[in-house]
Amino acid sequence: MEKKKIVAFCCENSSLKAAEALSDPSLLEAVEIVALPCLGKIEIGLVLKCLEKGHPGVLVLGCPLDNCQYLRGNYRAVKRVERVRQLLGEAGLDESRVRMDFLSSLDSHRLAEILQGIKRSEA
């Protein structure tokens, strides 16, 4: 049984492009990437389902605020991630299992930092 990885929800317009331009593509093995047209699609239920299926965490990677191609998707995602963290806290679970970060399509170096951080914490 393969060890479950952190699920990274990536928006097609920013983090996915950054992921494809990574100088070291092997870093992507640290996470399970799920591509979405916009982070606004993320539902609280989906995030909780990931944790339920045994994934250690969920990383939500989207465009910086006011950079969303669909104008407000990342604002909504911020609210939903906050809500999920609140629910986790109320259930007595570790809130930091779900987190959100912002990077544009040019920020492959920042994505590399994030993935290296994940690799280090699992090692």
Add this chain to the structure above:
Amino acid sequence: MKERLCEVGLALCGCGGALFSAAEAGKVLAALKGAGVAVKQVLLSQSLCTAAGMEEAVSHLKDQGPAKLLFAGCSSSRRPGLLANMAARTCLSPGATYGVTLRPGAGALLHAAAILRGLKALAARPAFQTRLIHLEQRVLVVGSGPAGLQSARDLRALGYETVLVDQGVETASGSEGLPGGLILYNGSRLAALNGQLGSFKALLETPCGNRTVSCGAVVITCGAGGVGRFELVEGLLGSGSLTDGAGRPTGCTELYGLPIVPLAELAAFVGGLPRGKETLTVGLLLDLVLDEPVSSMEEALRLGRELQLRGPQRIERQVYLFCREVKVSSLPLQGLYDEAREAGVVFVQVEGRIGLEAEGRGVAVSCRDSVLSAELRVLCDCLGVSPLGLSLAADPVLAAGTGVAVDGLGQLQENNIHLFPELTNRPGVFVAGPGRGQYALPQALREARAAALAVHRLLAQKHLEVELANAQVDADKCALCLACVRSCPFKAMGVNREKAAAESYPEACRRCGLCAGECPARAIELPLHTDAALLALVD
């Protein structure tokens, strides 16, 4: 309406050997077969992602005609338009194509696994029907200032029926006059804009009662409108900047008689002042409320220099220009600034609060000079104030009625980098001019032209074929809470009274999924990214 039967084709690209060589391709197909997958047609290539390879693929696929196409190759499947281009030329709808990125060095088995995941996702998508939307060849232009007239002129030249709406009774017709063949509603306002692009229903409040105009697109070019002396003083009182010698409550009505005018009227006002004194002190005030754009500084510099130099004989003038920053970011302005200083205009760079106080028959300007680091009080015989910020950039009622989102300064356009100057959040609705925050005339005119051309790009085809892959609402689950209607940035959701449920409009829906994420009843699905497909990816 068109329908295609379900058949999947696979376009497999080895990327010049980087992913797999021609020989190894056989291994990938064998691995797929081993997993029990039989694909209808397979197109093998080493260079599908190039323009040349694409030509070859298209000619091949056009004859074979699969209903769905999976492209497996290098990351060029993400390249803008590659799949859409392929789909359009092989008569497939964009929703019937899917791209899988194969990783170099992964080996035949892993390639096959990735292709399998893609096939599952693609199979989960239904083949979409299409609908033909008729595009009304009439355009509504709101606002008949220079920008509105420019748009109207261009639209008439392009052959569209153009309806012009303006709140004022007089129309500013400019040097070229009104373009011919225009329908004009004076003294009227746009109260509401219903419908979607191609079939908007604009509700106009006219002096003769309400009218509904159907149009294909709308261009909004209204700004804050003319700000006269009365509105200016009201605005100054409202912002707390203007007081009389004893504080505000008493003698308020006298403040309307003060020599304070909008910048645009200052030259005429100064010319009309009685010639009693030897030296006339003229104040020009910018940046009172907002950091003003460079066009305000340009106007003030020209005005200041004129007033300083061209006084009538035996009357000296001293011009003081108050601003927070000297804005010179347009090519000729540094030179203009130098000229104004040489002419004798005194520049006061202020920081903190600016106070205006009635004193005698003039106005005293109190502020802190940031260069001298000292408090300053200048008694001006007359004062020209830039009205920017004292009234809203755009009418909030207009914004609410048209569904155009405003930014933090009340300007009719969100501050999103992906919105070109003439675009708004609402497909089919365009903006130009001061209403969206463009106060420089040449740029406003350029944006008005761009808006007219954007309308033309939209309406020229007369019909729009839209794929019915928009967000789908399950009427049984929908509770009409209207969360989706309120949250859709593109105003693409509405209420279907017969079904008693919300529905999305395919011509405006951008398939982003915000509504799906927002719906508390989980009643909305994106056909291109179904919940089932997403869950399968998470496993």
Add this chain to the structure above:
Amino acid sequence: MSRFLIIGAGISGCSAAYELAQEGHEIEVLDCASAVGGKVLSYCCKATTACSRCGVCVAHTRLSEALYHPRIHFSLGVSVEEATRSYGEITVRVRRANPSIDYRRCIRCNACLRACPTGCIGVYSRAELVQYPVDYSRCLLHQGKPCAACSRACPTAAITAGSPSTDLDLSAAAVLIASGHQPYDARRKLRLGYGRIPNVLTAVEAEMILSRQSFLGRPGGSVAFVQCVGSRDPKEGRNYCSSVCCAYALRLARLLKHRSPEAEVTVYTIDLQNFDKAFSLLREELVSSSIHFIRGVPYSVEQVMGDLSRGASAAGSPVLQGKLRLRVESPQGGESVVEHDTVVLSVGMGPAAGSARLAEIFGLEADVFGFFSRGSGEAGSGIVTAGTCREPQSITDSMASARAAALEMGRGL
């Protein structure tokens, strides 16, 4: 449908090319560099958690849309020799350096990189833009020695490497000049120490560094931005404001502060210039943040070499080795001395190096600073200008300028 020629493959040239190609025209784009994208390629994303609307990401998307568009053809490493006009057509003779890559055939397999004996082919990969600039000074073929290793290795025959250069005659219905700008050479300001003193950078260099990492100099070190270097400067013949320097410096300052909250960030300005319609909102945010704004122009930068044992500095405090000491002239007329770890010079924009030659070839009018106004006076001359070769402007304004030029060329409006 017509054929158009665009000189300059930066963001303005590519934006115009894209608009025209979408209308159905065929476009040929030329550039003297061996990569598409111009100056934008060196800039970084300046977002914190919020977008700063610098336009670099949108620019990269547009560049890649143009690079892979079937109706747009690029010739890179080009020098323009001559232009003639006859019967409503303009013919331009150019010399294109080889090896030359046809991006409509390139599949990004990197085989040419590996095959090159001198390593003169590099790779630029950011967002969705992948291309291969050639360093002609190291290329054997370009020096006259027969070498076609890259061409032979390419599986899709995308590389031409038969001769050191190829002469081309290109004709078009109209020509767009989008030759861009070049940053002010900060070495001309001797007292600011650029080129002599380590840790004195230009803003362009700062952006290139921030494309790869999240700090300048040492993490947590203090950074100073010096504005108006090579702008508003009558002595250097640049008595104009470059309009973008306040914009990028403020965005970079905000970015640095966000990534390293403990770092001291200071901006030395004459005035703060407006940019975009939401500037007032940004100003409020910046003023209440802990970025220091000082009205005053540093006129000299020195490297402090002493260690603690050497004694106190002019300011009376102990001095650490390696710091940079700035002398700042304040508007009141006094002077102050400050120290920082890194100094970023916000250099202004000037006309591109080859612009005088282009003006001569195409009969363009240039103003006193060397920026182009409209084409040679006659209406219908068929020559249009766009972008920073006309005046210093931001990425978003350049794109708007390019779109306006494309509308004019495509529709004759």
